[in-house]
Amino acid sequence: MDKLIYDLLVIGGGINGAGIARDAAGRGLSVLLCEQDDLAAHTSSASTKLIHGGLRYLEHHQFGLVRKALQEREVLLRSAPHIISPLRFVMPHAPELRPVWMIRLGLFLYDHLARRQVLQSAEAIDLTTHICGAVLRPGFQRGFVYSDGWVQDARLVVLNALDAAERGATILTRTAVVAAARENCSWRVTLRTPDNQHQLVFARGVINAAGPWVNRLLGDVLEVTPRHSVRLVKGSHIIVPRLFNHPYAYLFQNPDNRIIFAIPFEDDFTLIGTTDVDFRGDPGKVKIDTAETDYLCRMVNRYFAKEITPADVVATMSGVRPLVKDQATNASAVTRDYTLELDEKGPPLVSIFGGKITTYRKLSEQVVDLIGPRLDNHRPTWTASAPLPGGDIPKADFHAFASGLARQYPWLPAPLLQRYARAYGTRIHVLLDQARSLGDLGECIVPGLYEREARYLVEVEWAQTAEDIVWRRSKLRLHLKPGEETALERWLTAYHAKAKQTPATRRAVQEPAP
Missing domain, CATH: 3.50.50.60 (FAD/NAD(P)-binding domain)
Known part of the structure; x- marks a missing residue:
């Protein structure tokens, strides 16, 4: 042999x-x-889902890292405009934490450490009139807006x-x-x-x-x-029902010198994170603990008028960051x-x-x-x-691309079309090859997931389990009712049983004519 x-x-x-x-x-x-x-x-699936330079790293004088990350932010925004998109962040000013001059200086550096072509520059805003101020506690009058990128990690x-x-x-x-x-x-x-x-x-x-x-x-x-x-540091996030109805995200400063993000997530939710906790267990079995959940709720409640409690949490994410071991005593400073x-x-x-x-x-x-x-x-x-698969969108203009898809596939419900466009970019034409109606997509296995997509994820993208499909390849799990996921598990069991009887190699992707 x-x-x-x-x-x-x-x-x-x-x-x-x-x-x-x-x-x-x-x-x-x-x-x-x-x-x-x-x-x-x-x-890699438990990040805060940001393509960013790391604004807070400037305080630790990590200018080289920030510059390198900002340069890469521009590259990635061009290479995958379907799964990576610009996002504007609002930072309410808390005078007791950092003076205005320090924030202005930090944002100036953030805008100018690397060449910026895609994203808007930072600016000061009046929270008493800006849409982002409406959901904040009384007292927050000044704020700052800056740009970074969002990614389906x-x-x-x-x-x-x-x-x-x-x-x-x-x-x-x-x-x-x-x-x-x-x-x-x-x-x-x-x-x-x-x-x-x-x-x-x-x-x-x-x-x-x-x-x-x-x-x-x-x-x-x-x-x-x-x-x-490496120093293993656990970072955890909580997901709660949507806390605001606008496209901005928030960066909140906190008394422990850490920051917390509150980010629009999957239309109906808000993603809140992250923590920094030294970790000594099995990285494959990491999960959020009660103290982390309480901490995240407490920190965002300093800012939002509508408070949240652990009872509002609908899902969590935890991952272990393998950070280079250095002399930092605080995990967030590593x-x-x-x-x-x-x-x-x-x-x-x-x-x-x-x-x-x-x-x-x-x-x-x-x-x-x-x-x-x-x-x-x-x-x-x-x-x-070089664009990533699906990222060869003309001029990296996702919105123009999505508008064209709506004309090309008028039979697709708008939310499903938007999800397909975001997940697959130009590879949507592979997924929908020869389809002319919803019926051509096969059985609706669980709400939002048709047999055509499930087969694609298994045959092309290495998915094997329900977890792979409704959590990592998508976030459909957030939209499912209790018990609905079992239908996908049954479908996968039948699919794998049939595959064992008729073994086949992994299907190669062929680009059909759009």
Whole structure:
């Protein structure tokens, strides 16, 4: 039996792993990505869903990180205008926390540290007349508005993996790396497959993009002693029924020097977060605790006239951030920058410590720049100007694109069309290929999910479970009534049973004529 030999094995299917697989495959390397669970199953689907420079990092003098992130913000807004969109943030002024001059200076720097073409500049507003002031407690008279980006974080991961696959990479989900050792000029790697079997593969180089598991993978599997380490910090969010009826988000300053975001979410909800709590448990079993919920409610209640309680929470999200361990005593002050560690005691190994979702593309580029020449690959960078799947929208004008779709698919209900457009961009034409009516989309499995989309998510986007579909690939779970999700579980059980009887390879995406 011939050896399965790859140029590069990427361990970890979060945003960094998927981004690296995409970049490397696009430079002609043969790539295998292994993820022990679903794509974006952990940290990368539990972010605050912002593509941002990190306004608060300016207070910690992390100007280089902010500038790098602001530069990437512009790149990403152009590369995926369907899943990434501009968002305006309102910061009510609390005089006891920060003086006006400090906020003005911070926003000036935020606007000018990097070239800005897509987003509006910051400005001062009068909250007594501005629409955003109506839901605030009396007393907030001055405020500031600035711009950042909003992202469907889990879909960002999936689209990077999809682009990698379409450029030749092999993506294996629910596949764990259980053993690895250097053997002559390559890594000898044992995988545990979804059916609990072991499979042997070889790779000329390895990328450790395991996020919160980066150190554990180094010590227990790769048997390498790292020079760096990560500090695990839990970030949690709560989701409550919509607290305001306008398109702005809020940034709230708080007495502990932290900030809290309140962001419009899935039309009917508000996303509130995040916390920063040191974490020492299993990153795969992280969840919000009572103290975090109470903290988030208490902090936003300092600003909103209508108070919320833990009883109002309809869903939560928690993830573990693998931050580079530094000298900061406060978890919120730990740097969000990243460090790359190269081990060349044999076939190369690159491990990633830290990072944030906004800088994933730059990180991926630097990783491939680092390991590529060691694999005799010297191809140039390419991702800065390449749209992600579905992101090739003319002039990156999503609203014009969506208007055109409404004319092309008049039979689609407006909310469903909008969701498809946001989730799939120009790939909506793949999803709706030859469909002329709702009936052509097949069975409505649960409200808002038709069989056509469910099959696409399984066959093209690696979805396997109801959780994958109604939480990571979409947020339909928020709109379902108790018990409705079981219909999707039954459909998936029948689908997988049929697939076992008639095995088929993963369907390749073919672009039909729009």
